[in-house]
Amino acid sequence: MSVVVEQTLPYTAVELKLEDPTRWARLFPLMRPSIKVIATTNEQAVVVDTALAGSKNVLIAAIGSVGNFSSKMLSESHLAAFTTERPGNPTLSAEELQTILKNNGFPTQNGVVVLRSSTNPNLRTSRGIVEFSVEGGVKFDHVLSLLSAMKSDIKLSLDKTQALLEHFANTATRTTSTFRENKIGKGPSVSHSLEIAEFSSAKSAVDKDLGRLLSSGPLLGGDLIYSVHCSDINGFSRLENNILAHELSENLANKHLASHTSHSTILDSHSQTRGWAISLCALPSVFLSPRSKLTNSIGSMNETISSTKPREGTSKIQFSDSQVRKIIIAGCERVIKEEPTITEYDTIVGDGDCGYTLRDGAKQVLSFIRNADLSKLPSTLGALVDDLEVNMGGTSGALYCIFFSSLAQNLWDAPNFPAALKASLDHLLKYTRARLGDRTCLDCLIPFVDTLVKTGNSAKALAEARKGVETTKKLEAKMGRSSYLDESATRGVPDPGAYGLLMLLEGMASAL
Secondary structure, three states, X not given: OOOOOOOOOOOOHHHHOOOOHHHHHHHHHHHOOOEEEEEOOOOOEEEEEHHHOOXXXXXXXXXXXXXXXXXXXXXXXXXXXXXXXXXXXXXXXXXXXXXXXXXXXXXXXXXXXEEEEOOOOEEEEEOOEEEEEEOOHHHHHHHHHHHHHOOHHHHOOHHHHHHHHHHHHHHOEEEEEEEEEEEEOOEEEEEOOOOEEEOOOHHHHHXXXXXXXXXXXXXXXXXXXXXXXXXXXOOOOHHHHHHHHHHHHHHHHHOOOOEEEEEEEEOOOOOOOOEEEEEEEEEEOOOOOOEOOOOOOOOOOOOOOOOOOOOOOOOOOOOOHHHHHXXXXXXXXXXXXXXHHHXXXXXXXXXXXXXXXXXXXXXXXXXXXXXXXXXHHHHHHHHHHHHHHHHOOHHHHHHHHHHHHHHHHHHHHOOOHHHHHHHHHHHHOOOOOOOOOOOOOHHHHHHHHHHHXXXXXXXXXXXXXXXXXXXXXXXXXXXXXXXHOOHHHHOOOOOHHHHHHHHHHHHHHOOO
């Protein structure tokens, strides 16, 4: 059986009508009932949020760039008004925006900050107005995030808000990295600000970018909060964004820097190149409170993801090196043996790489544990995740790393192993929309963990996992590449990721 899948090309900017402001001006009020669209004398659409008409804070208005629409423009609830214009061709003044807000019942006596995307960075003040023009989408989004996150007493004062913006103008630096078509070595290549390098891992790429930004900024230390904003360009997946945000958090935490991190997505209608941009500025702590650990961004792309530092000591659960080693070796060897079958299934319903990914991951685990102390499983597992992040690719690799990273932490405090597995499963579910019945590896993992928690019997848990994998033969794929295929193409074939996980669990169980 052969399946031919045509490449799905992204819609063009013309087809999406990204430069037509009337599209979002019509749709946005449907998403947020408090939104009102006002047409200016030159027929420019200005969106105002009437929910902020009673605000005591300084009013925030934004003028974005046509065709480079940011997720921040739609997601930020502190924006009293926004519109777009072409860069270098301002059509609406800050004073006109102030008048629009005043005529619609907004308390402009508190002051108005107008953030403008511009090719000419500048900070200008007039009567009751601070106009801040910034160049580049990442800096624009960074300022929007800061205006939302700044301390409450700053939000009440136009003078204090102006002082914050002046600090940003004096200290902010940025860098942009984009993927290139040509490879370097065995991996894809990334064009950083000063060099083109092989993309070996998100960690190495983030370390490179943040290292340059920190070296070009103010001296480390002091009573400073490092505000970091990361924008993915042209749409990373949520999983990719979580990984990127995780590495940002880890980098700053390892340097013992008090920080506040935020995120947005930038759509560039002039280029389909994907990548990311990072903006960093150091602010006195009077303006901003630290939030160095990012929280899950699945529910909202403006939130951030958590991470934890390595721990030392003794976990509540005690482990035998010889027993743990025997179980891990048996599981990995089973996966390696079953690679041809997993690959065959994934060739039918996916892109054919699932078997190779799991096999290579299993080989890497066997290599890693050769000289590892498995009696200290929580700390050893945490170190293993760092190794797998670099050497195990694909969506499967990312999911396994998230689960194992959480498991490494939960093993310290959980009363027993099933409880640690359950907590790690709950953590994983924050990073993926896939659930039981979506034809993914979770159709194996969820019944296994749930049954093990309820019964404490690994044989019963494995039996339920087998049933879960068997059901995937009849399920319609809702996630991953299989979701692009007609249901008839996947019928009778188990989900490769679920089957591969089952082989791992069966192998591990055989050593008990």
